[in-house]
Amino acid sequence: MEDCDGMLQPVELQDFFITFFSAAMVILFGALYAMLFAWGRLHNRPRLVWWGYAAYAGLVAAVLTLADATHLTGLWTWLVVAMLVGYLVAPHAIWHLCQGTHAGMEDEEAAAGQGRASPVHPAQR
Amino acid sequence: MTRVGVLDSSNLTGGQRLAVKYFTVALVLFGAQILFGLLAGLQYLKPDFLYGVLDFNVNRMVHINAMVVWMLYGFLGSVYWLMEDEAQHPVVGLKLGEIAFWVLTLAVTVVVLVYLFVQYGPGDIKTIWFINEGREYIEAPRWADIGIVVVVLVFYFNVLATFIKGRFTGIGGVIVLDLFALAGLYLAGMFFTPNISIDQYWWWWVIHLWVEATWEVLVGAIMAWGLMKTLGVSRRIVQTWLYIEVALMFGSGILGLGHHYFWIGTPDYWFEIGGFFSALEPIPLVAMVVHSLYDAGKHHMKSSNHPALAWLIAHAFGNFLGAGVWGFMHTLPQINLYTHGTQWTPSHGHLAFFGAYATINIAFFYLAAQQWRGNVYMGAGIAGAWRWKWALTLLSVGVLGMTMALLIAGYEQSFIERAINGSTWAGYFEAQNHPWFQQAMWWRQIFGWVTAAGYLLLVWDLLAIGAGETRTATRVGHESEEAEAGAEAAPATA
Numbered sequence A: 001m002e003d004c005d006g007m008l009q010p011v012e013l014q015d016f017f018i019t020f021f022s023a024a025m026v027i028l029f030g031a032l033y034a035m036l037f038a039w040g041r042l043h044n045r046p047r048l049v050w051w052g053y054a055a056y057a058g059l060v061a062a063v064l065t066l067a068d069a070t071h072l073t074g075l076w077t078w079l080v081v082a083m084l085v086g087y088l089v090a091p092h093a094i095w096h097l098c099q100g101t102h103a104g105m106e107d108e109e110a111a112a113g114q115g116r117a118s119p120v121h122p123a124q125r
Numbered sequence B: 001m002t003r004v005g006v007l008d009s010s011n012l013t014g015g016q017r018l019a020v021k022y023f024t025v026a027l028v029l030f031g032a033q034i035l036f037g038l039l040a041g042l043q044y045l046k047p048d049f050l051y052g053v054l055d056f057n058v059n060r061m062v063h064i065n066a067m068v069v070w071m072l073y074g075f076l077g078s079v080y081w082l083m084e085d086e087a088q089h090p091v092v093g094l095k096l097g098e099i100a101f102w103v104l105t106l107a108v109t110v111v112v113l114v115y116l117f118v119q120y121g122p123g124d125i126k127t128i129w130f131i132n133e134g135r136e137y138i139e140a141p142r143w144a145d146i147g148i149v150v151v152v153l154v155f156y157f158n159v160l161a162t163f164i165k166g167r168f169t170g171i172g173g174v175i176v177l178d179l180f181a182l183a184g185l186y187l188a189g190m191f192f193t194p195n196i197s198i199d200q201y202w203w204w205w206v207i208h209l210w211v212e213a214t215w216e217v218l219v220g221a222i223m224a225w226g227l228m229k230t231l232g233v234s235r236r237i238v239q240t241w242l243y244i245e246v247a248l249m250f251g252s253g254i255l256g257l258g259h260h261y262f263w264i265g266t267p268d269y270w271f272e273i274g275g276f277f278s279a280l281e282p283i284p285l286v287a288m289v290v291h292s293l294y295d296a297g298k299h300h301m302k303s304s305n306h307p308a309l310a311w312l313i314a315h316a317f318g319n320f321l322g323a324g325v326w327g328f329m330h331t332l333p334q335i336n337l338y339t340h341g342t343q344w345t346p347s348h349g350h351l352a353f354f355g356a357y358a359t360i361n362i363a364f365f366y367l368a369a370q371q372w373r374g375n376v377y378m379g380a381g382i383a384g385a386w387r388w389k390w391a392l393t394l395l396s397v398g399v400l401g402m403t404m405a406l407l408i409a410g411y412e413q414s415f416i417e418r419a420i421n422g423s424t425w426a427g428y429f430e431a432q433n434h435p436w437f438q439q440a441m442w443w444r445q446i447f448g449w450v451t452a453a454g455y456l457l458l459v460w461d462l463l464a465i466g467a468g469e470t471r472t473a474t475r476v477g478h479e480s481e482e483a484e485a486g487a488e489a490a491p492a493t494a
Helices: A013-042 A046-069 A074-111 B014-045 B056-087 B094-117 B125-130 B142-165 B170-189 B196-230 B235-260 B269-280 B282-299 B306-329 B333-339 B344-372 B385-420 B425-432 B435-464 B478-493
Strands: none
Touching (some): A013 A046, A013 A074, A046 A074, A074 B235, A074 B269, B014 B056, B014 B344, B056 B142, B056 B170, B125 B142, B142 B170, B170 B196, B170 B235, B196 B235, B196 B306, B196 B344, B235 B282, B269 B282, B333 B385, B344 B435, B385 B425
16 A cells, blocks of 8 residues: 555554454553462562563564564654663562562662562562 | 441531532432443444334433543542542631532533423524533533533632642642643633534544543542542652652543544654553553552552452552553554544543543442441451442452444444455445344343343442441541642641
């Protein structure tokens, strides 16, 4: 199909389903990766973290399929890069923020003599 | 003296009593939304049903307007509910707030009656002022628009003055700033230009920037307070996360506006801007997954109000699925070219509005019901717990069912009407008469009835839950919350 305005090439008819499906899988794999990553780190179960990375591999496949079906070339390549990097880094960044916010609290609670059990396994601190 | 298990307004503070009024109207309008949705759905199946009496365009308009207004009532009520607790000060100008509530409710009633009884006629400047402004979703005539602005200003005064006189917390600060943006953006929908592209450009400021920026942030602030109350999460943690969420929501949501500018005659660069930022919009939702797991690990889901917590969990999942997954599936312009304006949009809309906003309002209804009955016990083993569980199940299954049915209809429309037939009239009718579309509309109607059953059960449960219960609720994480609040209040009052 021709570019409709030189910048945008619409999805082909036969790629409709794959477009919807792969777009949904980008978000679902992103959440699955984040969930497995967080759960694995929380309970010190490295195997779950590795399953999380497997989910991220699924996300990579979904992003590349979506990029192919929706013709994400030229400037649009940056969107592919942003999705791949953003979803990889976000759970790590959020995890560090979680640890940071909770660590401050736990220190204060410990100092006040009312410390609660940390949700983070000692090996992960 | 607190009376446990009995609906008694003396159990509530002044702000909470006003909040309950807002919640009551919100619940009535929720029912109106469902009723008019069912009527409009029936008209898809039997186009001559109520034709000339209550036309489809009117049913659809009341269905959507009722939704927007009940959610706003829910948000206003939630802010009145939490304000005194958060600011540690009675609502400033409560009498004015009471008057504003009655003025708003009277205005909403008049506007709906005019919608129902004046359905035809040419549009001119008089109709813009007194009948219908003509903008989809915000059809209220101009007199009502001005009235809404006045009421919102009174509400804003209540909020700002209360937090200034009391304790200005992080949650309070976010609410004050967000309400300023919310009220200001409404002005963008109060004028028109003869150029439809320019007109739509500004109209989307109200629709998108309300829903995907200011509403999301307001809900974030309300949720933060709700998590402290139901799970006992530390104030410092919820506030830190609220700031992060505000940054992520505004960072992706404001320019995500671009996905509405693809096809209205705005410049081509909106394709890239809209596509890029729309792809970022689910990231805050994914971030919440990590954060909620972390906090769930810490608090082991011990809650003082099980129904409210269940609806907050439904909020987290519903927001992720409805706004995140359903939004991204059809947001890139390469596919949105075919899907916009088909049943894809209501498919996404039903799940996103229910998941992101209806759920959190219902959670607050339960918090109100608990306090109204003297902070009654609402934990495991309460009498009649099946009602709230079934209400949650029926409403969720009903909305999910409608979402799936509309998804199938939208897929068929984008395929047959748009892609194969090039958006022609012939294509439109071919798609409307296709068996997939027709069957999907029947399924939508069936799941609409399931939703209605869930609503009736919800109303029953809200009226009955905690009745006769003699135990009071255990407060969760109370000591540490108060200690933090005290520590934070010191500099504010110094």
